[in-house]
Every structure is written in structure tokens, then in C-alpha cells.
Amino acid sequence: MYNILVCDDERDIVSALRIYLEPEGYRVLEAYNGQEALEVLSREQVHLVLLDIMMPKLDGISTIARLRETSNVPVIMLTAKSEDSDKVLGLNIGADDYITKPFNPLEVLARVRSQLRRYMQLGGSAVPAGALTIGGISLDDGSKDVTVDGEPVSLTPTEYEILKLLMNNPGRVFSPREMYKLIWKDEPYGAESTVAVHIRHLREKVEINPAEPRYIKAVWGQGYKIERGKQA
Amino acid sequence: MKKLKSSLAAKVAASLLLVVMAVGMLYSAIGIGVMYEKGAYSGNGMVQVQESYLKPWCVSNMYNLMERYRYGELPENLDTISGMGFEIYDEKDRLVYASQGIDDSILKTSPYGFNYPAESVIVNRIRGDINSAVITDGSDGDDHYFAEEPFEKEALEEDLPEETAPAEASASTESPAPTETPAPTDSPAPAETRAPTLEPTAAPEEDTVPDISTFVKRYKMVGYVRNDVDSNSHVGSMLRLLSICYAHRTDFIWVLCGSALLALLCFVFLMAAAGHKTGLEGVQSGFTERAPFDLFTLLIAVAGAICCSIAVEFSYVDSIPLQLVGYGLTCAAGVVLCLWWCMSFAVRLKLHTVLKSCICFRVLVWCWQMLKRLWAFAREVFLGMKLLPRAALVIGGILLVEFFWICVCEGNGGMLFGWFVERLVLVALTVYVLLCMKRLLQAGREISEGNLDYHVDTDRMRGPLKEHGEQLNRITEGMTKAVNERMKSEHFRTELITNVSHDIKTPLTSIINYVDLLEKEEIDNDKAREYLAVLSRQSARLKKLIDDLMEASKASTGNVAVNWERCQLNVLLDQCAGEYAEKLKAAQLELVVTKPEEPVVILADGRHMWRVFDNLLSNICKYALAGTRVYLNLEKAEGKAVVTFRNISASQLNISGDELMERFVRGDSSRSTEGSGLGLSIARSLVQLQKGQLDLTVDGDLFKVTLQFNIAE
Numbered sequence: 001m002y003n004i005l006v007c008d009d010e011r012d013i014v015s016a017l018r019i020y021l022e023p024e025g026y027r028v029l030e031a032y033n034g035q036e037a038l039e040v041l042s043r044e045q046v047h048l049v050l051l052d053i054m055m056p057k058l059d060g061i062s063t064i065a066r067l068r069e070t071s072n073v074p075v076i077m078l079t080a081k082s083e084d085s086d087k088v089l090g091l092n093i094g095a096d097d098y099i100t101k102p103f104n105p106l107e108v109l110a111r112v113r114s115q116l117r118r119y120m121q122l123g124g125s126a127v128p129a130g131a132l133t134i135g136g137i138s139l140d141d142g143s144k145d146v147t148v149d150g151e152p153v154s155l156t157p158t159e160y161e162i163l164k165l166l167m168n169n170p171g172r173v174f175s176p177r178e179m180y181k182l183i184w185k186d187e188p189y190g191a192e193s194t195v196a197v198h199i200r201h202l203r204e205k206v207e208i209n210p211a212e213p214r215y216i217k218a219v220w221g222q223g224y225k226i227e228r229g230k231q232a
Numbered sequence: 233m234k235k236l237k238s239s240l241a242a243k244v245a246a247s248l249l250l251v252v253m254a255v256g257m258l259y260s261a262i263g264i265g266v267m268y269e270k271g272a273y274s275g276n277g278m279v280q281v282q283e284s285y286l287k288p289w290c291v292s293n294m295y296n297l298m299e300r301y302r303y304g305e306l307p308e309n310l311d312t313i314s315g316m317g318f319e320i321y322d323e324k325d326r327l328v329y330a331s332q333g334i335d336d337s338i339l340k341t342s343p344y345g346f347n348y349p350a351e352s353v354i355v356n357r358i359r360g361d362i363n364s365a366v367i368t369d370g371s372d373g374d375d376h377y378f379a380e381e382p383f384e385k386e387a388l389e390e391d392l393p394e395e396t397a398p399a400e401a402s403a404s405t406e407s408p409a410p411t412e413t414p415a416p417t418d419s420p421a422p423a424e425t426r427a428p429t430l431e432p433t434a435a436p437e438e439d440t441v442p443d444i445s446t447f448v449k450r451y452k453m454v455g456y457v458r459n460d461v462d463s464n465s466h467v468g469s470m471l472r473l474l475s476i477c478y479a480h481r482t483d484f485i486w487v488l489c490g491s492a493l494l495a496l497l498c499f500v501f502l503m504a505a506a507g508h509k510t511g512l513e514g515v516q517s518g519f520t521e522r523a524p525f526d527l528f529t530l531l532i533a534v535a536g537a538i539c540c541s542i543a544v545e546f547s548y549v550d551s552i553p554l555q556l557v558g559y560g561l562t563c564a565a566g567v568v569l570c571l572w573w574c575m576s577f578a579v580r581l582k583l584h585t586v587l588k589s590c591i592c593f594r595v596l597v598w599c600w601q602m603l604k605r606l607w608a609f610a611r612e613v614f615l616g617m618k619l620l621p622r623a624a625l626v627i628g629g630i631l632l633v634e635f636f637w638i639c640v641c642e643g644n645g646g647m648l649f650g651w652f653v654e655r656l657v658l659v660a661l662t663v664y665v666l667l668c669m670k671r672l673l674q675a676g677r678e679i680s681e682g683n684l685d686y687h688v689d690t691d692r693m694r695g696p697l698k699e700h701g702e703q704l705n706r707i708t709e710g711m712t713k714a715v716n717e718r719m720k721s722e723h724f725r726t727e728l729i730t731n732v733s734h735d736i737k738t739p740l741t742s743i744i745n746y747v748d749l750l751e752k753e754e755i756d757n758d759k760a761r762e763y764l765a766v767l768s769r770q771s772a773r774l775k776k777l778i779d780d781l782m783e784a785s786k787a788s789t790g791n792v793a794v795n796w797e798r799c800q801l802n803v804l805l806d807q808c809a810g811e812y813a814e815k816l817k818a819a820q821l822e823l824v825v826t827k828p829e830e831p832v833v834i835l836a837d838g839r840h841m842w843r844v845f846d847n848l849l850s851n852i853c854k855y856a857l858a859g860t861r862v863y864l865n866l867e868k869a870e871g872k873a874v875v876t877f878r879n880i881s882a883s884q885l886n887i888s889g890d891e892l893m894e895r896f897v898r899g900d901s902s903r904s905t906e907g908s909g910l911g912l913s914i915a916r917s918l919v920q921l922q923k924g925q926l927d928l929t930v931d932g933d934l935f936k937v938t939l940q941f942n943i944a945e
Contacts, residue, residue: 012746
């Protein structure tokens with residue numbers, strides 16, 4: 001049983017999250033500002049923190065900075081600020097993920113699960129030999145198994161090839177034409193959008209929120225790449 | 233002291249004292265001067281002093297006598313005045329006249345026991361009877377004539393050594409009284425007796441010698457001081473005076489010093505007292521001070537000059553006492569004048585009106601003011617002129633001056649060089665003006681290109697150029713201000729929208745969450761389920777609206793960072809087509825993509841480009857008529873990359889593309905319940921942000937969006 005600290009100055013949101021999280025078997029601790037959150041953290045064993053950014057007394061960014069001094073507990077930001085700069089700031093200061101308000105409850109659950117798995121299970125477990133790992137995704141070329149945050153994912157051969165290509169070259173941008181040539185071993189002749197379709201399918205299987213992918217990213221006007229994950 | 237200063241009586245007394253002292257100084261100074269010159273202070277005895285004084289005096293006196301003789305005065309008359317005896321010889325060394333009572337014994341003996349060698353004086357006598365010589369005979373013409381003849385003079389000088397005869401002069405100071413009376417009484421008698429003897433000798437000579445020398449007779453005069461000198465005669469009084477002077481020679485010095493000191497004191501007092509009046513405080517200007525200072529000075533100077541000339545006149549007077557009296561009077565007058573001037577000067581000095589009361593100064597000041605006024609007037613007229621006539625005036629003036637200059641030159645090299653120098657200066661001026669104009673031109677160009685930070689440096693500009701430069705600067709300032717204010721207000725608006733959006737999002741989160749929770753509850757009531765579905769849909773829409781609103785406000789005010797990178801439109805098209813493949817299929821639309829083989833590259837921010845395409849394609853999915861084709865076209869045209877989206881609208885489009893573009897206006901109010909209608913607006917703002925252009929055309933049911941971007945090199 002994991003302890004999850006939910007911190008938001010809006011009590012209704014905290015209650016709602018409690019309603020969503022408790023049926024999943026998590027114990028929910030509540031806090032309504034940054035200081036309370038830090039107090040709870042010092043008092044109880046917490047496995048994950050859901051933290052609002054805009055709070056009275058001590059805001060989320062400062063809270064993350066303070067708790068990161070002593071703990072490496074996963075932190076997911078809940079923020080009404082959708083601007084990129086806010087997200088980047090939060091991630092840089094030590095958050096592991098973010099969810100923008102208004103959020104989809106299922107997405108919250110998925111991300112919580114993902115972070116907990118990574119933190120509790122995969123943290124020290126041995127990765128099979130020959131397996132490629134980027135963030136929560138691991139690809140075993142021997143068994144052709146792909147897992148995301150420990151959950152097995154079933155991919156079509158083309159999707160598998162695409163993922164393998166990207167994971168073999170993390171950070172590199174492949175243009176659709178290039179990918180087509182490498183995977184289909186053929187000239188595209190007007191079929192480049194096929195790649196995009198497959199990428200989309202792949203994202204839907206691998207990513208929690210395909211509209212805001214964590215791993216498989218489109219570099220618009222250039223091609224696709226896989227992010228070098230933080231814990232890779 | 234104050235009382236004394238303002239007392240008129242004291243001043244008058246001081247002035248009188250000063251005048252007296254000045255006269256005393258004059259006399260003592262004369263005495264000292266004479267005594268010093270004659271060596272009385274360096275040990276010479278009285279006799280030596282008298283002798284050394286008498287010698288030149290006698291010579292000059294003899295010249296006077298001879299002169300009078302020349303003009304026909306009877307020698308006998310001369311005798312009595314001078315107190316001297318003399319003999320006149322003609323050119324043949326014949327004695328013409330001898331003073332009365334002259335014989336060898338008189339000549340040889342002297343009461344002083346020395347021979348007085350009076351210089352012989354030779355004078356030309358004009359032709360004519362000595363006795364009957366009339367003034368008209370010695371007319372100016374004759375006089376002039378022989379005086380100018382050089383050979384006469386030579387002859388005269390040649391004569392001198394041989395003719396000089398020692399004459400014994402005897403002057404007796406001891407026995408003035410007895411000799412005094414006989415001399416004048418005796419003199420007429422022998423003169424009459426001797427006179428006839430002169431005639432025969434003089435007359436024949438005139439007739440026999442016809443040359444120039446016949447017009448002129450040369451006479452020699454030998455003079456001596458009589459031993460029985462009359463104390464009333466010139467010589468007698470001279471000697472008496474000298475003896476008095478000699479006796480008081482040391483007293484003179486004391487008198488001089490004393491009177492000088494006293495005079496100085498008086499002078500100082502008078503200067504200090506000048507301007508003070510009884511019963512009145514401070515310095516008062518008197519009657520004199522009403523006159524202009526320079527005029528007053530001039531008058532005083534003229535009066536002084538008159539005094540001087542009177543004094544000079546007195547110097548011609550025979551009698552020494554009379555001379556002295558004359559000198560004294562003129563000196564007194566001079567001192568009074570001087571004092572007057574000094575006091576007036578002192579008063580003016582105290583009142584600081586020396587310059588101001590001068591006519592010259594006033595005239596100068598007036599002239600200066602007139603000049604200044606004239607200059608100001610000319611300047612005003614010049615500056616008041618329009619630029620064109622002003623320039624014409626200047627250029628015309630220069631040309632006129634040059635023209636006259638060259639006319640005057642007449643090929644004179646130096647003056648032509650002057651013209652050349654003037655030309656050089658003009659060229660320099662022209663270059664300066666051109667440089668200024670270049671700067672202004674540059675400024676105009678910069679400003680027209682929208683560089684509002686450009687500032688014209690007008691420090692070294694003059695006149696209209698400077699004015700123009702400053703106006704340009706003011707334009708940029710005004711525009712910068714306006715732009716800044718606009719930016720500020722837009723920024724403020726964006727900020728407001730952003731903050732409000734954030735605030736709305738928090739309650740919205742709760743709404744969405746609890747609607748979701750409600751939906752999960754097992755509700756049997758169908759109506760309730762239906763209502764919940766509406767709530768769910770509308771809250772989702774609200775969420776999208778808020779996001780769009782924020783994005784639209786940011787994009788339209790340019791509050792979005794643009795990360796410029798090379799973007800291949802071909803690839804982007806493929807990616808978008810891939811992303812939307814399923815959605816289009818779901819909307820029963822067929823996408824037809826045409827694009828050139830070679831890559832079309834533009835500089836843009838990929839994420840913004842995706843947002844544009846995303847919005848446009850999602851619009852197409854929503855509003856295109858099912859079962860139709862959607863054309864997505866990429867081509868290069870005139871250095872631009874052009875992307876066109878074409879689709880058939882599902883409903884009738886009864887408004888123009890422009891109206892469609894307006895925020896919150898939809899093609900048709902009934903078209904959709906999803907989306908905010910801001911999609912197109914956001915797309916256009918983002919395209920403009922990336923220096924592109926988005927156009928919308930509605931042609932019947934054909935809905936066409938055209939994007940244009942500059943192709944990157």
C-alpha cells in the first residue's frame with residue numbers, strides 16, 4: 001500500500017483525487033499548502049506527491065525545491081499554468097511529471113501508476129540483457145517484448161521496428177522518408193504519411209497522453225525522435 | 233573734519249594757499265634753476281655767477297639792440313634802455329657809432345678788475361640813411377631776402393674772428409645812484425652830434441656798389457657793460473636781481489620744499505573735500521559737473537594753453553621783474569584751472585560719472601546700442617524670411633561680394649588668393665551641409681523602416697538642418713511612445729486573460745472531476761444520465777474555450793516565443809496528413825496531398841506550424857461535407873512557399889472570409905457546438921508571427937485557406 005500525498009489549496013480537488021485514488025488501493029494524505037505538505041513529508045512515509053503549483057504560503061515550485069533537498073520521492077505537478085516555461089521550470093527544479101488542470105482523472109491515475117512503478121519496482125531491478133531502455137519503456141530485442149512502466153505492450157511489427165529504430169538512436173531526428181527507407185526498405189513515392197500514421201498508433205500504445213507525448217516526439221517539419229529519458 | 237571738508241571757506245582758503253604756494257614754488261624754482269646753472273651751489277662766487285649769467289645775456293641783448301638798430305631805431309635810444317655801452321662799425325671797420333661817454337679809460341678800467349669780453353655782434357643793416365631809416369625800409373621782403381642768403385652768413389662768420397675786439401665791460405652795483413641820472417640825460421646830445429658824420433660814409437657806398445651787397449650793409453657791434461651802469465637799466469636790475477638771488481640761494485630750497493609740502497597738503501585736502509557741501513550728506517555734484525567731462529577738460533586745456541601762450545609772451549618782455557610777475561600770474565591762473573579740473577575730476581570719480589558724463593562716451597554708447605539694435609533687426613528680418621529667399625539672399629550676397637572683389641583685384645595675385653580661400657571655405661561649408669543632409673537622409677530611411685530607436689545627432693547641425701533633425705527625433709520619440717503604450721496595454725490585456733483563465737481553470741477542474749464521478753455512479757434515471765452527458769460535454773468545451781482564448785490572446789499580441797528553425801513543409805504535410813488520417817476517415821473525407829519532389833524549406837517554429845495545421849485540419853474535420861475530397865497542396869511561387877487547404881463546406885457559407893476570420897464568429901451559428909471558433913484566428917496570428925500570411929476565401933461552398941511563407945535559402 002502506497003502513501004500518496006495530495007497537496008492543493010482547493011479542497012474539492014483534493015477530495016476528488018482522494019475519491020479517484022483510494023479505490024485503486026492508495027492511501028491518500030492531504031495537505032493544503034506547501035508548508036503542510038513538507039510537514040506531512042517529514043512525519044509520514046510518502047511514496048508519491050501530487051503537488052499544485054499556485055498555493056498560498058509556500059508555492060509548489062519552492063516546495064519541490066525544499067523537499068528535493070532531502071528526498072527523491074516522485075513528484076507530479078498539478079498546474080493550471082499550461083505555458084511551456086512553467087512546465088520546464090517545474091521539471092528542472094525536480095518534478096518528475098506534470099498534469100495540467102483541468103485534468104482527466106484517468107490520466108492522473110495512469111501517471112501515478114507509472115511514476116510509482118518506476119520508483120518502487122524498476123528502480124533497482126535488473127534489466128534483461130540486450131534490452132533497450134528509455135525512461136519507462138524497455139524493449140527486449142531477443143524476446144521482442146516491449147514494456148512501458150513494467151506493463152507489457154503489444155505492437156505490430158512495423159511499430160516495433162519504428163520504436164527500435166528510435167530507441168537505438170535516442171535524441172536523433174529521423175525524417176519520415178528516412179524512416180520509410182530504413183523500415184520498409186523501399187522508396188516512399190508519396191507514402192510518407194504512412195510513417196506518421198504508424199507513429200500515431202505507436203504513441204497511443206506507449207504514451208499516457210498521446211497529445212502530449214513524453215517519449216515519442218514529433219519534430220514538426222523535420223521528423224520524429226525519442227527523448228533521451230531522464231532516468232535512462 | 234567732516235565739517236571742515238564741507239566748509240566753503242576752508243576750501244577757498246586752501247585753494248588760495250595752494251595758488252600762492254604754487255607761485256612761490258615757481259619763483260623759488262626759477263631762482264634755484266638759475267643759481268644752479270650758474271654754479272652758485274658748487275662754490276662759485278657772486279661775481280662769477282653774475283659774469284656767467286651776464287655774458288650770454290649781454291650777447292642776446294645785443295642781438296636785440298642790433299635788431300632794433302636795423303629797423304632804424306636811433307642808437308642813442310638804445311643806449312639808455314640797456315645799460316650797456318656799444319660801438320658800431322661798418323664793414324670797412326670804420327666806427328659808425330659809439331655809445332656816449334665811451335673812451336679807452338672807461339673801457340680799460342673796471343670796478344671789478346677784469347675785462348669783460350663782450351662778444352662782437354655783426355648785423356647787416358639795410359641800405360638807407362641810418363638817421364632817417366624808416367620802418368618801411370626794413371620791410372619784410374628785404375629782411376627775408378638777406379636772412380636767407382647763405383653767402384651773407386658766411387661772410388658774417390668770416391668777419392667774426394678778426395673783428396672781435398675785447399671790450400671792457402664794467403658794471404657797478406656799488407654805485408648805482410650817481411650814475412643813474414647822467415646816462416639818460418647825456419646820451420641824446422652826443423648822438424645828435426655824431427649822427428651827421430655817419431651820413432657821408434654810408435651814402436656813397438650805396439651808390440657805388442651795384443651788386444646785391446649794395447642793398448645790404450654789414451655792421452659790427454661791440455658791446456660792453458658800463459661801469460657806471462644804471463641800476464634802473466636792464467643790466468642794473470639784472471645784477472641787482474642776481475645778487476638778491478645769490479644771497480637767498482639756500483632759502484629758495486626751503487621755500488620750494490615748504491611750499492611744495494603745503495601745496496600737496498592743500499591739494500590732498502581739496503581732493504578729499506571735493507563734492508562735500510554744508511548741510512548735505514555724501515558727495516554732491518556741483519555746477520561744473522553738469523558739463524560733460526570731456527568738454528570741460530577741453531575747455532580747461534584751451535584756457536591752460538592760453539595761459540601758456542601768455543607766459544610765452546611775457547618771456548619776450550625786456551624787464552625781468554615784469555617777466556617774473558607775468559609768470560607768476562599765469563602760473564596762478566594755470567594752477568587755478570588745474571585745481572578746478574582736478575576737483576571736478578575727483579567729484580566725478582567719487583560719483584562714478586567720469587565716463588558717463590563724457591560726450592564721447594555717450595556717443596560711443598549710443599552708437600553701440602544703435603549697432604546692436606540694427607544687428608538684432610537684421611537678424612530678425614533674416615530669420616523671419618522663408619528658407620528659399622534666405623538662401624537666395626546669402627548666395628546673392630556672396631556672389632556680389634565675389635564679383636566686386638574680382639573687379640577690384642585686377643589680376644592682383646594676393647587678392648585672387650583671397651578669393652580662392654573664400655572658395656575653399658565655401659566648399660567646406662557645402663561639404664558640412666551635405667554631411668548633415670546625409671545624416672538626415674539616413675535617419676529618414678531608418679525611421680521609415682521602423683527603426684524607432686534611431687536618434688539623429690543634431691549637436692553639430694545649425695539652423696533649419698538642426699530643426700529638421702530634431703523634428704525627426706521627435707517623430708521617433710512620439711512613435712516609440714505610442715508603440716510602447718500600445719504594447720503595454722496589449723500586454724496587460726494578455727496578462728489579464730491569462731490570469732483569469734488560470735482562475736477559471738481551478739473550479740473547472742472540480743466541475744469536470746465531479747461530473748466524471750457522477751457519471752460513474754450507478755444512476756437509474758435516464759434523464760439524469762442525459763443531463764450528465766450534457767454537463768460533461770459542455771465542461772469539456774469550456775476547457776477548450778479557455779485554452780483557445782489564452783492562446784489567441786497571446787498569439788495576436790505576439791506574446792509567444794518563436795523558436796526559429798528550418799522547417800520542411802513537405803515533411804510537415806506528411807506528418808499532419810498522418811496525424812489526421814484516421815480523423816479524416818472518421819469524417820468520411822478523402823485527403824489529397826500534392827507537393828513538389830524537392831524539399832520546400834522555410835524558417836519557422838515547428839510547434840507553431842503544427843498548431844496552425846492542427847487547427848485548420850480539425851476545422852476541416854468538423855465542417856467539411858462528408859464524402860467529399862479535401863485538397864492539401866504545396867507549391868513554390870515567386871520565392872514563396874504556398875500551402876492551400878480546400879474543402880467543401882457542409883453547410884452554406886453566407887458570410888465572407890473576412891467575417892469568418894473574426895473571433896467568435898462562425899461560418900454559421902448552427903454549424904457546431906464544439907470548438908471555440910478561435911481556431912482560424914489563432915492560426916492566422918501564429919502565421920503572422922512567423923512572417924507568413926494566411927488568406928481565407930469562400931467561393932460558394934468552396935472553403936479555401938492559403939498560407940504563404942518566405943522560402944529559406
